[in-house]
Amino acid sequence: MSREEKVIGVDEAVERFVQDGCVLGVGGMHMHNNAMAVIREIIRQKKRIKRLVTSPSACTNADMLIGAGLVEEIYCSYVGFEHLGLAFNFRKFAESGQLRVRDCDEAFSVYSLRGGASSLPFHPLPKGLETTSVPKLNQEDYKVTKDPFTGEDVLCVRSVQPDVSIVHCQKADAYGNAIFEGSKFTDFDMIKASDKVILQVEEVVPNEYILQKSHRIDVPGMLVDAIIDAPFGCHPTASHKYYTYDEDHLKEYLKASKEDFSAYLDKYVYGTKTNEDYLEVIGGREKATQLMERDIPW
Amino acid sequence: MSREEKVIGVDEAVERFVQDGCVLGVGGMHMHNNAMAVIREIIRQKKRIKRLVTSPSACTNADMLIGAGLVEEIYCSYVGFEHLGLAFNFRKFAESGQLRVRDCDEAFSVYSLRGGASSLPFHPLPKGLETTSVPKLNQEDYKVTKDPFTGEDVLCVRSVQPDVSIVHCQKADAYGNAIFEGSKFTDFDMIKASDKVILQVEEVVPNEYILQKSHRIDVPGMLVDAIIDAPFGCHPTASHKYYTYDEDHLKEYLKASKEDFSAYLDKYVYGTKTNEDYLEVIGGREKATQLMERDIPW
Amino acid sequence: MVTALARGLKDKEVVIMGAFSAIPMLASRVAQLTHAPNLTFICGGSGAVNPVLEPLPYSSCDDRLLKAECIYPLPDVIDLEARPEIDVFFAGGLQIDAKGSCNLIGIGEPGQMKFRGPGSVGLPFLSRARRFIIYTMGHNTRIFVPEVDFISGPGFIDQEVLSSGPSMVVTPLCVMDFENKKMRLKSLHPRVTVEMVTENTGFDLIIPDDVGETPLPTQEELVHMRRIDPMGAARDSIQ
């Protein structure tokens, strides 16, 4: 008998692991490490998302799914484009009521997933967070219990366990043992909390590489269900230590989302069948080289 | 102005940061990474410990303090010597009532410190852990509250924030930025939960080394109050990837703790003033070489 | 702005900032290189602790921050935000009110916002930081309102919080602080008048007799700023 590899095509991964009506986690933060190759495939397959779970700061990963009309509700700590501006699909769908926003904050993003990762029924919050408007706006996910040691009221959040999460790592072997070369954001807790995990990677490395670097392995393979080999798969966002975000493309995206987002989707998502197609459309090797070449301190 | 270094003598560190009657955390697990140079100094200075907090599996780090008569109570998930046998000081003091044992388990060890690290008033447990004798034996630290989302009863543990913790890392710079070369056990959560942290290290490395390895730094310096430069300071336990535990010495220790522990303390603790003295008494360079030379797969 | 923020930080403090923070990052690094060598600063989502910052990036999660003393995982950063270790939290908002509360949730009524904001992110932790500093890239009456529509980060509110509250507000026009829990003009940036500030503030700002001028950067500060920020990320941030 021999060991089974988990590297499969993005189309197969989405077909098998992303069910219509699922609770979907998407990793990455701001315009970094968004697993866009898989997210574009979710849009191609028109999978409907019951509830979207993100890091404390979501970006295109959430906004594109929303703009494609696939998201029913979102746990929202922040959706935006940092210094590049606001997320227009998110705003439009939220303001028109097509998207239900379950307001939350950074503490919810982290502790709800940690509660999920530890199989806790709920997760208490540190004192003070009850003073904002967030728990008042979202009484479904923030509730009060008694501290059994002091009898005082304590605000708690619901534990969250996504049905499936889509996370980007820089390297993994064929069995799912994976390395974040840069920041991990909240992706590791998301992986731990999720029932199924699709890992998009820049490169698949040999198992021997993993064994030589055991002190650097962030994700043990047992937590991973499918590996998608998608170089430049984060575009237009960055993949830490591999390439930076494509500011020109993000500005084009933001303009499109203000004006005619379906044209954007037609050109870049429905009009491309694979990650390779997509990379040709956004500018091929020349664009890739440009995003890799930059001043770095390390 | 220039940046202040945190490397100080072990005597000064214990005088300044370990108060009589404190809640003390000691890092390491089984016969690995016990910060014994600092613990021996605590015994020399006869600091009284109100409550001892350990990893899920304590060893000499707890047993020696108990045998020196300094510990009033202990959160006990396990105190022992794994394949080498039971902890006799612990047994003797527990059975005679001189030591108050607050029975707990691995889940308590981890989640009570995580609760402390996150400033939570308490920490819920996953369902099922209420079925053992542990919460019945320790109703002070295990209590039941309501899940505010379902109304069901949920067993919870007290959050723990040690006044000071003594942890061993392999490397740190003079500002406390530190690396665990091997396993971290539960030491990182202990550091996060503690008010003050004394870090014992095998070697102090330059800040430039840290900046070159930023992806490998486990502890940011802001969490560390004092750094103790103590090569071989874990003896008779191991320091991961530096040297193994001294099985002969541990057997001598266990024999002494069954028979005449004060003679052991006189010879190895009260009879030595510094870590350097101690290393001479246990066999000097020859012993050190022997513990470093062994078959390793990496 | 950078100079005012840098001088607002003290030696040995631990400082944290979130999204859109080129200016606070630069200010922290300048403080560290001048009067506050023992300052620790943490760049939000990237987890970078004391990054070298050459060059200063636009994004708080940029991988160019990762030459640092530690890449502290974000969940650990968030644990830290709840601990007394954080001395200064840098905050901002779509709306900021006279008592220093900040709003990133939106504008309008619950359930029918006419403007949906991005969300509160880390601002709720303002309730636990020793103090916080507000900075904003614009200064107008849409931002500075009498009372925020929603509270993402509490300023001086009626409920008790652990934080001592906001200590300073820095905008492209001026520096402000607080007197009896209400915002007060402290100093004007060069070429700015009191009228320019009051016209662009949607509530009655306390105007003391001795409004000073915001100090200009010293030669030393300028040298550091130019070396750290060759791309001009800080300047580009101002609207």
Place this chain on the structure above:
Amino acid sequence: MVTALARGLKDKEVVIMGAFSAIPMLASRVAQLTHAPNLTFICGGSGAVNPVLEPLPYSSCDDRLLKAECIYPLPDVIDLEARPEIDVFFAGGLQIDAKGSCNLIGIGEPGQMKFRGPGSVGLPFLSRARRFIIYTMGHNTRIFVPEVDFISGPGFIDQEVLSSGPSMVVTPLCVMDFENKKMRLKSLHPRVTVEMVTENTGFDLIIPDDVGETPLPTQEELVHMRRIDPMGAARDSIQ
């Protein structure tokens, strides 16, 4: 013992073990190299996932385990112990009873134990593992008792738990399983008789008609065992 344990593991299972685990570590690695290539095993406190194990160390936290596919931090391992991912938990105890409950707390009455045990460590998580396997380095009436004085890890108890309970017990004398939630002899190791087992067991063990002989290691298993464990850590573990 190693062979019996190895064959008790199935392909694709995730297996976890705690302290004093030279034998389960060796058994897991042998299973992986023979019939279960997709088995994942985690060595307790070290956090080593799928270590190469050459040489097999005595301590479950030894740094010689750290040539592995991941060094998974212990708190994360403990989170995993509460998740449905763990198929098999290796357990043991000072006392083990007919229903498979294990005790590491001590012997005697609460508040006045005549023998204070080391403590329960990870055994409470037996309530959540899909199933668990008990192994013990001795087989006598002090260990195998009618009812444990304290429950560290619940076997077939009255309360409902998520686990399907203990599936197998391996001792230096024999292999046992469970029938109607009570322990039953399954096979005898070479040169062991039914009487030797019953005399050393403090309760009425179910003795079926067809007690088999525990299979000997195959040549392939022996080759792996000798290469992985040149120091004889597994053999030394048996009392």
